[in-house]
Amino acid sequence: MKRWVFLMTAIAAAASLGLAQKTKLTIESWRNDDLKIWQNTILPAFMKKYPNIEVVFAPTAPTEYNAVLEAKLKAGTAGDLITCRPFDQSLELFKSKYLDDLTGLKGMDNYSEVAKAAWSTDDGKTTFCVPMASVIHGFLYNKAIFKELGLSEPKTEAEFLAVLEKIKANGKYIPLVMGTKDQWEAATMGYQNIGPTLWNGEVGRKGLISGKEAYNKGGFLRAFEALAKWRPFLGNGYQAQAYPDSQNLFAAGRGAIYPAGSWDIATFRQMNPKLELGAFKPYTFPSLGITQCVIDDHPDIAIGLNAASKNKEAARTFLSWVASDEFAQLYANALPGFFPLANVSYKVDDPVAQQFLSWRKECKTTFRSSYQILSRNANPNNENDLWNASAQVLNGTMTPQQAADFVQSRLASWYAPQKGNK
Incomplete structure (x- = not known):
């Protein structure tokens, strides 16, 4: 009887430990100047909302990013989330099957066709990165x-x-x-x-x-x-x-x-x-x-999903959060002058950044x-x-x-x- 009780206790403890384990995601990026912003502001907000997902921001020097990322992708060691430069560089990653199709991702309908163009196929039918910001x-x-x-x-x-x-x-x-x-x-x-x-x-x-x-x-x-x-x-x-x-x-x-x-x-x-x-x-x-x-209103940065990631469900949760008003509010004020591309509600604190942002309502946009x-x-x-x-x-x-x-x-x-x- 004691053995049985001990065994059940051990199984329960193991199950409890399993439930407590977090899924860990790693973000590849060239924005090494943003490291503290991600560590101190953006990621803590996400992890507070999704405590079972841990996210690590792991940037590479901007001039080295393309080569380092390509080497990691080929070796299968790249992070779950890939920060995407606009247009052809990211398009080539998608064509090479390194990035997943995100067209149907929850939150992607928050973006206009112009906002998605830098991270979509030439025909505009497939989008492979979630737009983060423009200048x-x-x-x-x-x-x-x-x-x-x-x-x-x-x-x-x-x-x-x-x-x-x-x-x-x-x-x-x-x-x-x-x-x-x-x-x-x-x-x-x-x-x-x-x-x-x-x-x-x-x-x-x-x-x-x-x-x-x-x-x-x-x-x-x-x-x-x-x-x-x-x-x-x-x-x-x-x-x-x-x-x-x-x-x-x-x-x-x-x-x-x-x-x-x-x-x-x-x-x-x-x-x-x-x-x-x-x-x-x-x-x-x-x-x-x-x-x-x-x-x-030039697209500057987006984020995609490594097709080889073993944590796709958690990664897609993070990407949908990037498309939200909560992320937009955090990002816009952590980096004044970089404006979220999602059609969601957010307020920019810097008065000059506010002026730039207000022009979206007064003018047509292009890139x-x-x-x-x-x-x-x-x-x-x-x-x-x-x-x-x-x-x-x-x-x-x-x-x-x-x-x-x-x-x-x-x-x-x-x-x-x-x-x-x-």
């Missing part, structure tokens, strides 16, 4: 300088250029803080910032993919023409000015307007907490009959024209060509038409739908 393009400005010079936030191109003229005439400050040394700034914060309003966002972007639009006509050409108007307002020696130089100049209060991505908000908060930041959205062009703003499909060729590469051409327009070494023809001819040289558009 939004616009302009930051120094409120103290605007107040000193009696300036207001510009809403149209004419108002924007008039503000720049007043700052230049005053002589104390750089009107427009941006350099061309790194090239990508000219395209990313210049051409791709004001361009979407001119080429009607998704209509124009998809038109490039189908071949109905071209870089050397319509809104895409007009974007180069609009960018050229910035040239007189850049600082002395801007041709040798790198991205960190621009950040330092603006943070030090030496310039009035900074063409920006929302990721710069947190940077400037750290560099100069006393800097009075303001923000205004990309301006419209009433003189061209264009009064509807379009913002570049950078070169990122989906059009930059799959190594050389020539559409994204790199836009960097080069945008910088040369600002340097005055190419006219807008020459820049547009350059980008278009190189795209048409390899991309079949554009071969008829020379």
Whole structure:
């Protein structure tokens, strides 16, 4: 009898121990700068709600992530959850059967087609990563300088250029803080910032993919023409000015307007907490009959499920939570300037981040024209060509038409739908 009681007690204890055991998930990521945010804020909130699931955030250095992740996936040692870069890199992982199809995941209906596009197949029918956040393009400005010079936030191109003229005439400050040394700034914060309003966002972007639009006509050409108007307002020696130089100049209060991505908000908060930041959205062009703003709401980061994971049920629970308003609230405020893509309710505390986010309600949204499909060729590469051409327009070494023809001819040289558009 005693033996039987002892045996039953042992079985019950073992069962109790089994129930107490947690499923452990590991997240692969390149965002090593976010480690403390995940450890101290995001993951504790999830594990409080799901105490039987333990999640570990295990990042790799950004420059090493792609190679390390590929090696782990091939060796079968990668984590259960894979942080996904946008577009082709993650698409290749899905095609190689390293990522599961998440189309039917609970919470995936919280995302628009634009939000899912960076992590979906070309036909848009299959989504393989849950979108986490995007960055939004616009302009930051120094409120103290605007107040000193009696300036207001510009809403149209004419108002924007008039503000720049007043700052230049005053002589104390750089009107427009941006350099061309790194090239990508000219395209990313210049051409791709004001361009979407001119080429009607998704209509124009998809038109490039189908071949109905071209870089050397319509809104895409007009974007180069609009960018050229910035040239007189850049600082002395801007041709040798790198991205960190621009950040330092603006943070030090030496310039009035900074063409920006929302990721710069947190940077400037750290560099100069006393800097009075303001923000205004990309301006419209009433003189061209264009009064509807379009913002570049560019997809930045998502998270997928390792097809070889042995903990898929727990992993899918975590992924559905990423699609929730609770995650959105945590992420948006832990990383001001990175905006959750889910159509859920959340509040951003940072006032400048609030401004960027509010533009989603006022404007149409799209993402950078070169990122989906059009930059799959190594050389020539559409994204790199836009960097080069945008910088040369600002340097005055190419006219807008020459820049547009350059980008278009190189795209048409390899991309079949554009071969008829020379």
